[in-house]
Amino acid sequence: MSFSPYNDYWKELRKLCARELFSAKQIHSFQPIKDEEIKKVIAQISESASLKNPVNLTKTFLALTVSVVCKAAFGVSFEGTVLSNDRFNKLVRDAFETLGSFSATDFIPHVGWIIDQFTGLQKMREKSVRDLDAFYEQLFDLHKEGDRQGREDFVDMLLRFEKEGTVVGTDNLTRNHIKAILMNILLGGIDTSAITMTWAMAELARNPRVMKKLQTEIRSQIKNKERISFDDTDQLKYLKMVIKETWRLHPPTPLLLPREVTSEFEIGGYTIPVKTRLHVNVWAIGRDPDTWKDPEMFFPERFMDNNIDAKGQNFELLSFGSGRRICPGMYMGTTMVEFGLASLLYHFDWELPEGMVVEDVDMEEAPGLTVSKKSELLLVPVKYLDQ
Numbered sequence: 001m002s003f004s005p006y007n008d009y010w011k012e013l014r015k016l017c018a019r020e021l022f023s024a025k026q027i028h029s030f031q032p033i034k035d036e037e038i039k040k041v042i043a044q045i046s047e048s049a050s051l052k053n054p055v056n057l058t059k060t061f062l063a064l065t066v067s068v069v070c071k072a073a074f075g076v077s078f079e080g081t082v083l084s085n086d087r088f089n090k091l092v093r094d095a096f097e098t099l100g101s102f103s104a105t106d107f108i109p110h111v112g113w114i115i116d117q118f119t120g121l122q123k124m125r126e127k128s129v130r131d132l133d134a135f136y137e138q139l140f141d142l143h144k145e146g147d148r149q150g151r152e153d154f155v156d157m158l159l160r161f162e163k164e165g166t167v168v169g170t171d172n173l174t175r176n177h178i179k180a181i182l183m184n185i186l187l188g189g190i191d192t193s194a195i196t197m198t199w200a201m202a203e204l205a206r207n208p209r210v211m212k213k214l215q216t217e218i219r220s221q222i223k224n225k226e227r228i229s230f231d232d233t234d235q236l237k238y239l240k241m242v243i244k245e246t247w248r249l250h251p252p253t254p255l256l257l258p259r260e261v262t263s264e265f266e267i268g269g270y271t272i273p274v275k276t277r278l279h280v281n282v283w284a285i286g287r288d289p290d291t292w293k294d295p296e297m298f299f300p301e302r303f304m305d306n307n308i309d310a311k312g313q314n315f316e317l318l319s320f321g322s323g324r325r326i327c328p329g330m331y332m333g334t335t336m337v338e339f340g341l342a343s344l345l346y347h348f349d350w351e352l353p354e355g356m357v358v359e360d361v362d363m364e365e366a367p368g369l370t371v372s373k374k375s376e377l378l379l380v381p382v383k384y385l386d387q
Ligand code: HEM
Pocket: 014, 069, 073, 184, 185, 188, 189, 190, 192, 193, 196, 252, 253, 256, 257, 258, 318, 319, 320, 321, 322, 323, 324, 325, 326, 327, 328, 329, 330, 332, 333, 334, 337
């Protein structure tokens, strides 16, 4: 994937987004959106439970994160518009497939573009960018002055900055910059949380002991409360371990974002020249037997007696990356995943579809910039009656 240099302009933009979208205060203010969206999800799952029908959790988690991120970040709901959830999901999927796939242009100077033309990648990318552009334009139309009431959302704010000629770093904020910011949020924010929740549920389905222990923790914390709050999820220590263990084995972005070497250095006897493109293999680090005991085993208790977390300081667990490009949506993503999993595990027990045994849960990965579970996860919900 082509990437832009990380200059002062982007540094300032990151700061702006961190303040206006990713701060703990902002994220807590999105809680009513999450409550509303999870309510709909639970109602849908309850219906499946009463019919003993399996639920497609891959789709459920994606729809949940699409709704929450779009309402929180873009201030719009896509239901009932031309950008209905299904079309929107396809848009994001296509963008990931084409923008995240191997590009000869990036690796073979001067002639790589010919290969990309030949394989059709260039055409697919152009289509993806056109579709995304149409989406942003529609988003701007929905934000036209006077059309909307209520508080200023993130898109309103960016459009206001553009209009006021606000300078970020050294340049004015332009419409193209706004589109780039929205693209980052769209591609960085939606898939990653949904992928984490899907892998977590797949691992729980394969590990009934862990599922039971986790549900006992969640149910004794939530009891009969109508809503699951931040304070509740904050108390769920075992849930946090389950999520870390999921990220260790299934980091949603296994090679992080590419880096470019700015000054020559040596590592393991190799000299790495300037301008080399580097990928950090977080997936391999998470399964390294020199670091982790029984690395292939899903065992959340391994995090019980240590302070390893995924905030970029412990290099054994780099699911959000590290350094200057570390994921700015880390808190938003973590709270989303905690809330989604706690809600579904509180309200329902989960069984394998008839005829399936634990060994049948397919854990094959789909290749891409983000790595999701290849086959969709189907589990049968059973309503938890003690509520
Ligand atoms: C479980 C959830 C998430 C995971 C595992 C995750 C993971 C990552 C990773 C690994 C990177 C690259 C970091 C690096 O190379 O050092 C990244 C970047 C990024 N993430 Fe996340 N992310 C998550 C949620 C979110 C959310 C909710 C948002 C926003 C709504 C978001 C927005 C971004 C953006 C904008 C970048 C690019 C930052 C830059 O270019 O400097 N992420 N994320």
